Amino acid sequence: MYTNYKCFRCNKESILITEEVSATLRDGKYLSCSHCGSKKIKEGKATDSLKECMDHGVWKKEHGKIKQVR
DSSP: OEEEEEETTTOOEEEEEHHHHHHHHHTTOOOOOTTTOOSOEEEOOTTOOHHHHHTTSOEEEETTEEEEOO
């Protein structure tokens, strides 16, 4: 359902809907990092889950946005 991608340049992660990713690639377009615009991104493993990724830090909601504190 969702696929996570990690950028080699800025080291940040993006989560995309798998159906939309496949439609974009099928149209002959490419994927890039939403933070820095780099085309060098790596697809995460299917065993990686969002909850496991968020467990390593402390998160806080500020002004309607979730922000990592540590």
